[in-house]
Amino acid sequence: MTRRLILLGWAAMAMGLAGLAHAAAPLPLLPLPAQLRVDAGHFTVDAHTPIVLADDTASTRRTGAYLVDLVARTRGLHLPLQHGAATAHAIVLRLDPAAPVANREGYALDVTPAGMRISARDAAGLFYGAVTAWQLLTPDAQHGAVQVPALSIRDQPRFAWRGLMLDSARHFQTVDEIERLLDQMAQHKLNTFHWHLTDDQGWRIEIKRYPELTRIGAWRTPPDAGHDGVPQRYGGFYAQDEIRRVVAYAAARHITIVPEIDMPGHAQAAVAAYPQLGVTGKRPGVSTDWGVNPWLYNVDDDTFTFIDHVLDEVMALFPSTYIHVGGDEAIKDQWQASSAVQAKMRALGIASEDALQGWFIDRVGQYLDKHGRKLIGWDEILEGDNLPAEATVMSWRGTDGAIKAALLGHDVVLSPAPALYFDHVQGDLADEYAGRLGVESLKDVYGFQVVPGVLSAAQAKHVLGVQANLWTEHMPTFAHVEHAAFPRLDALSEVAWSPVAANHWPGFVARLPAQFERYRAQHVDVADSAFAVDIGVDRNLALATGKATVTLTDQIGAGAIHYTLDGSTPTPDSPRYAAPFNLALPATVRAVSFAADGGPLAAPRGRVLDRAALLSFPGSTLPNCPGSDFRLRLQPVPDATSTQPVYAVNVFDTCQQLPATWLDGVAAIRVEAVRLPRNFALAHEAGLVVSRPRATPFGELVVRADECDGPVLASMPLPDPARGAGNFTLAAALPAQQGEHALCLIYTAPIDGPLYAIGRVTLTP
Numbered sequence: 001m002t003r004r005l006i007l008l009g010w011a012a013m014a015m016g017l018a019g020l021a022h023a024a025a026p027l028p029l030l031p032l033p034a035q036l037r038v039d040a041g042h043f044t045v046d047a048h049t050p051i052v053l054a055d056d057t058a059s060t061r062r063t064g065a066y067l068v069d070l071v072a073r074t075r076g077l078h079l080p081l082q083h084g085a086a087t088a089h090a091i092v093l094r095l096d097p098a099a100p101v102a103n104r105e106g107y108a109l110d111v112t113p114a115g116m117r118i119s120a121r122d123a124a125g126l127f128y129g130a131v132t133a134w135q136l137l138t139p140d141a142q143h144g145a146v147q148v149p150a151l152s153i154r155d156q157p158r159f160a161w162r163g164l165m166l167d168s169a170r171h172f173q174t175v176d177e178i179e180r181l182l183d184q185m186a187q188h189k190l191n192t193f194h195w196h197l198t199d200d201q202g203w204r205i206e207i208k209r210y211p212e213l214t215r216i217g218a219w220r221t222p223p224d225a226g227h228d229g230v231p232q233r234y235g236g237f238y239a240q241d242e243i244r245r246v247v248a249y250a251a252a253r254h255i256t257i258v259p260e261i262d263m264p265g266h267a268q269a270a271v272a273a274y275p276q277l278g279v280t281g282k283r284p285g286v287s288t289d290w291g292v293n294p295w296l297y298n299v300d301d302d303t304f305t306f307i308d309h310v311l312d313e314v315m316a317l318f319p320s321t322y323i324h325v326g327g328d329e330a331i332k333d334q335w336q337a338s339s340a341v342q343a344k345m346r347a348l349g350i351a352s353e354d355a356l357q358g359w360f361i362d363r364v365g366q367y368l369d370k371h372g373r374k375l376i377g378w379d380e381i382l383e384g385d386n387l388p389a390e391a392t393v394m395s396w397r398g399t400d401g402a403i404k405a406a407l408l409g410h411d412v413v414l415s416p417a418p419a420l421y422f423d424h425v426q427g428d429l430a431d432e433y434a435g436r437l438g439v440e441s442l443k444d445v446y447g448f449q450v451v452p453g454v455l456s457a458a459q460a461k462h463v464l465g466v467q468a469n470l471w472t473e474h475m476p477t478f479a480h481v482e483h484a485a486f487p488r489l490d491a492l493s494e495v496a497w498s499p500v501a502a503n504h505w506p507g508f509v510a511r512l513p514a515q516f517e518r519y520r521a522q523h524v525d526v527a528d529s530a531f532a533v534d535i536g537v538d539r540n541l542a543l544a545t546g547k548a549t550v551t552l553t554d555q556i557g558a559g560a561i562h563y564t565l566d567g568s569t570p571t572p573d574s575p576r577y578a579a580p581f582n583l584a585l586p587a588t589v590r591a592v593s594f595a596a597d598g599g600p601l602a603a604p605r606g607r608v609l610d611r612a613a614l615l616s617f618p619g620s621t622l623p624n625c626p627g628s629d630f631r632l633r634l635q636p637v638p639d640a641t642s643t644q645p646v647y648a649v650n651v652f653d654t655c656q657q658l659p660a661t662w663l664d665g666v667a668a669i670r671v672e673a674v675r676l677p678r679n680f681a682l683a684h685e686a687g688l689v690v691s692r693p694r695a696t697p698f699g700e701l702v703v704r705a706d707e708c709d710g711p712v713l714a715s716m717p718l719p720d721p722a723r724g725a726g727n728f729t730l731a732a733a734l735p736a737q738q739g740e741h742a743l744c745l746i747y748t749a750p751i752d753g754p755l756y757a758i759g760r761v762t763l764t765p
Helices: 010-023 058-075 123-137 175-187 240-252 268-273 301-317 333-337 339-348 353-370 400-407 442-446 478-485 488-497 505-521 539-545 683-688
Strands: 035-045 051-053 081-083 091-095 107-112 115-120 146-155 161-167 192-196 256-263 322-326 374-378 392-395 412-414 435-437 463-470 534-537 547-553 560-564 581-584 587-594 605-609 616-618 631-634 647-649 655-662 668-676 700-705 712-717 727-733 740-747 755-764
Touching: 035 107, 035 115, 051 058, 058 081, 058 091, 058 123, 058 505, 091 123, 107 123, 115 123, 123 146, 123 175, 161 175, 161 488, 175 192, 175 240, 175 478, 192 463, 240 256, 240 301, 256 301, 301 322, 301 353, 322 353, 333 339, 333 353, 339 353, 353 374, 392 400, 400 412, 442 488, 442 505, 463 478, 463 488, 478 488, 488 505, 534 539, 534 605, 539 547, 539 655, 547 587, 581 587, 647 668, 647 755, 655 755, 668 700, 712 727, 740 755
Parallel strands: 051 081, 051 091, 091 115, 161 192, 161 463, 192 256, 256 322, 322 374, 374 392, 392 412, 412 463
Antiparallel strands: 035 146, 107 115, 107 146, 435 631, 534 547, 547 581, 560 587, 587 605, 616 755, 631 647, 655 740, 668 727, 668 755, 700 712, 700 740
16 A cells, blocks of 8 residues: 555544554644645664754744754654755755745654655744654653654644643742743644733733832732741742743743733732722732732723833733733722722713723723734623723633623633633542642543534624633642643643544543653653543442452543553553452552553552541542532642642532441541631622631631531531641541441631641541
């Protein structure tokens, strides 16, 4: 056979790649190209294969150097870089105004036994072609020479906006860390870095005209500062020279940085620096609370002069067409209570505070327009009905904002919660990192439909693209950021780049092992949540009979699960899981999911199966009591520098349920408890926080049988929070119970004090 046709139509591509996976390893490409044909033969690349720059533009030289460096770091191949005409047995890069793909981000890539040729009409397209070439050169974890199959690619992106937002206001990342993230964005063909630089919890950008913004606004005093190793202050900011460095670094990788300066809400750090910008005239501290704070900018002319001056310096630093002004979660209490603001509304003929926000945003939009820039904001900027016609809407409250904006003729970017909010955890095992629950899995992201189905073809043209968001309230370190981003960024990249008809989940999963090896080569902290093995048993049957039926599952179900029963680490030679199996207690089960090439897809997970272990429950796995679904996985302090431990908390109701458990022979309960800062600004939601009567000064942990209003089995007083350690143990006797019973564990501590969580619950004889 002289030619194997993988793609003529999009459906054929999905089927073809799936079929190819059975015969050989799938092509290691993420995201999938728009058009791909695999031919007979291959091209061998080794240390003597040159990369030839067939034109002498600065951008081609940069792309060539980038490819040389990337291949050296990840494949151990140090390919020579040459200039001049295309030669045989070489990788040739060429900017060509007649290249087959006209799209400025598109490229053509052809491989024959005589060499590889990459051409594009624009520097961005040539760069993305080089990224694809690098992926072809890194199909596995090996170093040295590689055989690339003969093929032909014609590729271009589905969407012009392929974005990732990083929140540097809640937690601060170094310039080196930002650049690491930009590197990965480039390798995923993402082109827009939305940089969230100001919020209630910190002002992160140096504005030379207003030095107090960073002298005061960039630093906050953490809860429990000075105790148990908590530092006296937390913060940081980016000097203008550092921002220029990051902008240049991104531009070299064809990434545009869109800065966000929040207004009129999320302004507490700015008002802390310059109280005259606020409504009340008072100076708040920089917020330590996550959530929606009440501090707004006022609507005086002097405040708009301040905003204009800030935007002048922002525009001088960031050449992006778009400037993001936030516009979200501006609760209007301060405006409603201010006689000066109300007088301004009457003078302007504005009837509501929502309309005043619309006027505010319109004024800022006009200023940006005068300077050749475009305003973009979260979907609340639609409120007030006077949004500038050229403004773009980023839809985060589901897709309704995108639909409304497109119907009104505004361009939109889809970035909805919870689907593309990467602060949501990727899995629900006990060792998952901190974040917001529920789970937004890798498969959930891959299945996201960017264009709402209710839009007509003409209206759908307003959809610029798609973006995921890394909100960092619960990502205090860059390890948290990477864990939250990867591998979901792989799914996002394919959703943003590849044709919609190419969406094929099994094919995507089959290409992940090669990508995981690239992550390992670059020391990227990748979550293995999608492949982590959950070791399940029927707890009550095991407690009653001394025998366990074990099930091994993972989210994806694509790998081969192997297990051991002697405590050793499983290998591909260990028994392969095919169906639930029975064990006599005690036993130890360890399990790993493996790719087809024998590489592990996740770290080993283990579970001890004996009576003591079956009567011990990690608090992070205990569900909320009925009535409230809101749930966070929190660390002991908001600015933790480690990734564990993590505690599941409902900030509205500190009540959790231990599932129905065989309690015969149980006589006591021991709870490893933890006290956490209650650093949550709930604004209008404060009334949802459940307060319960207490019998002792600092409250109790009450244990009730079966239901949350069931009979009290135990009540354990809480220690004085001003004196004791943050972690402590509570213990109590339990009256004898027969058969299966659920337990409801309820903290009755005052709701104006700290939060309490459960580290572990252990039932004992």
